[in-house]
Amino acid sequence: MGNRRIAIGVGGAVVLLAALDAYVITTILVTVVDDLGIPINHLERITPVLTGFLLGYVAAMPLLGQLSDRFGRRAVLQACLAFFAVGSAVTAYAKGVPLLTTGRVIQGVAGGALLPVTMALAGDLWEERKRPVVLGAVGAAQELGSVLGPLYGVGIAAAFGWRWIFWINLPLAVAAMVAVHFTVPGGRKEGEERPGVDVVGGALLALGLGLLVTGLYNPHPDETAMPSWGLPTIAGGVVVLIAFVVWEARTRTKLLDLSGVRRGPLFATLGVSLLSGAALMVTLVDVVLVAQTILDKSSTEGALMLTRFLVALPIAAVAGGFVAHRYGERWPMVAGMLISAAGFLLIAGWPADLENASYGPIPRMDADLVLTGLGLGLVIAPVSSAVLRFVPAAQHGVASAAVVVARMMGMLLGISALSAWGFYRFRSLTENLQMPLPFDSGFKAKLAAYEAAVKDALRTEYQEIFWVTAALCVLGALLALAISTHRDDKNSVETQSERALTQ
Incomplete structure (x- = not known):
């Protein structure tokens, strides 16, 4: 032991x-x-x-x-x-x-x-x-x-x-x-059969994701929202991922064997994990960038600003586990995604004088970040619990990894797509700005106006990114509605086992 x-x-x-x-x-x-x-x-x-x-x-x-x-x-x-x-x-x-x-x-x-x-x-x-x-x-x-x-x-x-x-x-x-x-x-026990390895499936998944990320990366956002190779590369990535799905349906050795598993609720749950991952990565990256590029804070001060969100995340994760145990996984997932959507909408509306904005005695920045952290944290335990309920115990390890894969995939694709759009928007908003030269008349006033215009452009960029993130959270809430709870799910692996024990 x-x-x-x-x-x-x-x-x-x-x-x-x-x-x-x-x-x-x-x-x-x-x-x-x-x-x-x-x-x-x-x-x-x-x-x-x-x-x-x-x-x-x-x-x-x-x-x-x-x-x-x-x-x-x-x-x-x-x-x-x-x-x-x-x-x-x-x-x-x-x-x-x-x-x-x-x-x-x-x-x-x-x-x-x-x-x-x-x-x-x-x-x-x-x-x-x-x-x-x-x-x-x-x-x-x-x-x-x-x-x-x-x-x-x-x-x-x-x-x-x-x-x-x-x-x-x-x-x-x-x-x-x-x-x-x-x-x-x-090693393995002597005489024990060595299971197969789905090399083709792994290669197709890696290639498909790689093509999507490459297509979304734009080294010249001042010219177009997407590079010249963007659409064909993304299309190629989609085709490869479809080939991956077809391969997994036909091959004997699979990355994740879904035999006997209710795929609709499982995929809906993994979809919630994917969308929450995208929202998580946007928060971790863009809140710190807001602190450093708009509020002129150091990297340490930016991290401390992010702690409002990070502290709320595990607290809500524990609470989400208790709620899911009592009421089933669907409702804490729905509530968590809607709460985080509201949080992102509030963050998108942050005023220019953010550090002095408040809800009565509570600083607005603190309240909005805590609310967003509580929402995303509330989803963590129910997602893992639901996936384990949908698959046999022998596949719990792979299924738990699938939850993390989905969230990381959301982080990967979310930050790729939203960054590409954000950088393009910033360049389009600042393309007509001219930085004043030191020998210009009224240089200090012109420089102050230029810096203010750049910060306004950054604020608009971040605002649009947080709006899109809020929409992703709403989509996650809709997906969560497709996930059955303990009480109304008659076909889950867990429910089948409980019925067998009582017979």
Whole structure:
């Protein structure tokens, strides 16, 4: 009993390590931009650094999880930790965006395997009845990364510089590899059949997502909303993802076997996870950018501003679990997405004098961010609970990973699409602005007017992004209505098991 608890504790620690690095970049973005010499009005150049990690994370997660079924948990965990250290070193050393993006992609690919492998390890070590509690603890480590990652990043960056966020990963990864070696069971039992690996499915998923992200990336937003290769590349990505779905329906070895599963409610639940992920990433990135580009705050002050949202998130996640247990998963999901939609609408309406705006004695900024965090947090536990209810216990690890894959996919596609639109809008709003020269008459007044016009353009850009995010949350609420509750779901795996026990 003690050894397996240590093993899953080590697994949870490596999941947390990868999760921290998934979110760490959000609060140090402007700091990295400054260090690399990228002008603040060309933030689109840093977008691949954000999307590279997420793309690697999402694309690798299902396939590497299957590889651990074939070659054993210990070997895959150690290999991924080694590559994670390599990616961290490349990221820390990088002097430009291409190498920085390469490092982040390597980190993402390696980090993406750690969650499903650890969840599968829980399935190996615990019997079916006790497994959900262990899976919940591993999932909590993943969720903790979204809360601590932005604060962890800005704390290390403020104390030692942003590159040390990634240098620190090297000794941590080595220590984790040693711990995995001594605690996680190695290999497979002699004579045990090695399951297949859906290499084609994994490759199609990675290629399809990669094409979508490439099509959405626009290095010249001052010219068009979408690059010349945008529409054909996106169309190609859609075709490849359709091919992925067809392949998964026909192949014997699948990334996620949905045999006997009610697909409508399952896909609706994963859709809610995807849309909440998009909203989460927009908040983590754009709230900090608002703080730094409009309110003239430092990266540390921007992270502290974000804490209003981050503190509310886990509090609501706990509350959502209790509500879902009592009333079923549908209503906390619907309520959470609608509350977050209201929060984004309020954020979109932030006035120019935000720091002095208030609702009576409560600062408006604080109230709006807390409300948004409560809404998105309320969704976390019901989504995971609903997915586990729809699939057999033998697939709980894969299903739990699917929830994270959906959320990360939402983060990836959401930040790609909304960033592309936002950068284009900013350029179109500022294309007629002329920065005054120091020898112009009335230079100080003209410079002040120019800076005010730039901030107005930024405010409009952020406002439109938050409006779209609010609409995504409303769509998530509508999807949640399609998810049955415990009481009215007569065909869920859980309900079938309960009926069998009473007969």
